[in-house]
Amino acid sequence: MPHTIHLARFQQILTPDEILTDNQLIEPFCTDQRGRYHGQAFAVLQPHTVSAVQEIMRYCHQQHIPVTPQGGNTGLCGGATPHASVAGKGIILSLSKLNRMRKLNLADNTITVEAGMILAEVQKIAQTANRYFPLSLASEGSCQIGGNIACNAGGLNVVRYGTMRDLVLGLEYVLSDGELVSHLYPLHKNTSGYEMRQQIIGSEGTLAIITAATLKLFAPPQSVLTAWIGVDNIHSATSLLAALKNHFAERLSSFELISQAALRLS
Ligand SMILES: Cc1cc2nc3c(=O)[nH]c(=O)nc-3n(C[C@H](O)[C@H](O)[C@H](O)COP(=O)(O)OP(=O)(O)OC[C@H]3O[C@@H](n4cnc5c(N)ncnc54)[C@H](O)[C@@H]3O)c2cc1C
Incomplete structure (x- = not known):
């Protein structure tokens, strides 16, 4: 089926500013930050709502259109740009406009944000509330929570706080056929049932589109001491x-x- 037919369907789901087809506008999404991976897509879609993500996934599933989810495009292994095997046949689904805070719960020490929120923004909201979100990496000014979860990002503070896998309490995601799975529980002690979110964390966009997450917050460290120590081996x-x-x-x-x-x- 020609791309024009697919684009006509996307225009029914999204507003014009959520659809990019111009080659110049698409190019930055098709190349990773280091310029090592170059992909091709016939459109970049940037939905503002979870229901639009569902509609897009449902249609792409029916029409066998390859979908590459993308956050801040700072990943180092080429997962956020379309693979050569689907060059020009698919779309990039950018989550950057799905970026609202849903809830800050100081009693539970949790924050629920949408996938496109920039990591530094989460850190800032936590700090303003006298809390601490410990995930910290050099790309924190551009990487997004959805990308951090999809990569199971580690960063500087893993020794104490663990990787993203340890910081996610609840997850909301859209499956390839458009079904929404929502488990945004703030429960720290959740002993019931299967632990499906751990399958999605670290799945690099292969299993689902992450749309929101409930994250753990901590008390801010009262003082920080850094030591620089030389070792021989x-x-x-x-x-x-x-x-x-x-x-x-x-x-x-x-x-x-x-x-x-x-x-x-x-
Ligand atoms: C300077 C620099 C320093 C870094 N330091 C570290 C570090 O210390 N520790 C570390 O672990 N990593 C580090 N990284 C890599 C790190 O994994 C990414 O920066 C970050 O976690 C990726 O987030 P992103 O939003 O840019 O994701 P992207 O690069 O956009 O995507 C990464 C993967 O996740 C998928 N994806 C993105 N969003 C979603 C979503 N909403 N749903 C489903 N799948 C999705 C993509 O398809 C892709 O496979 C660094 C990168 C840079 C450039």
Whole structure:
């Protein structure tokens, strides 16, 4: 079926500003941040609502149109740009306009946000409420919560707070046929049933489109101390990590090994 027919259907679902077809406008979405991966799509769709995501997925499923979900496009392994095998045949589904905060719950220490919210924005909202969201990475000014979840992002504070897998309490996502699955529970102690959200976390957009998440918040650290320690080899570094963990227990939040080669670059 020609793309014009698909575009006519998308125009029924979305407003004109949510559909990009101009090659110049599409190009930045088709290339990853480092310029290593180049894909092709006949349109970039940027829905503002979950129901529009459902409609898009339902139609693409019926018509066998390949869909590449995209967040901030900062991923390092090419998952956010269309694969060569579907060049020009599919769409990029950008979640960047689905970016509202749904709920800040200070009693439960949780925040529920839509997938397109930029990570730094979540950190800022938490800080303003005298809370702390610990996921922190160099791309935090452009990567999105949906992308962080899809990649199971780690970042600087994994030693204490874990990866994104440990920070997500509830998840809302759309399956390939458009069905909405909503488990946005703020429950910290949830002992019931199967744990489906853990299948979606880290699935790199292959299983579902993440549309919203309920995330854990923490009390902000009262003071932070950073030590710069020189070691001769990797064995000394791992011994040092073990000693620091024994001494500081959960108060140790980060431990980064910087090689001489990396230091020379700075
Ligand atoms: C400078 C820099 C530093 C980084 N540092 C770290 C680091 O310390 N630790 C670390 O773990 N990673 C790091 N990364 C990579 C990191 O995974 C990404 O920056 C971030 O997690 C990806 O988010 P994004 O919104 O840009 O996702 P994208 O790059 O847009 O997408 C990544 C993957 O997720 C899928 N996806 C995106 N949104 C959705 C959605 N809503 N639903 C379903 N699938 C979706 C895409 O299809 C793709 O497969 C770094 C990257 C850069 C550029």
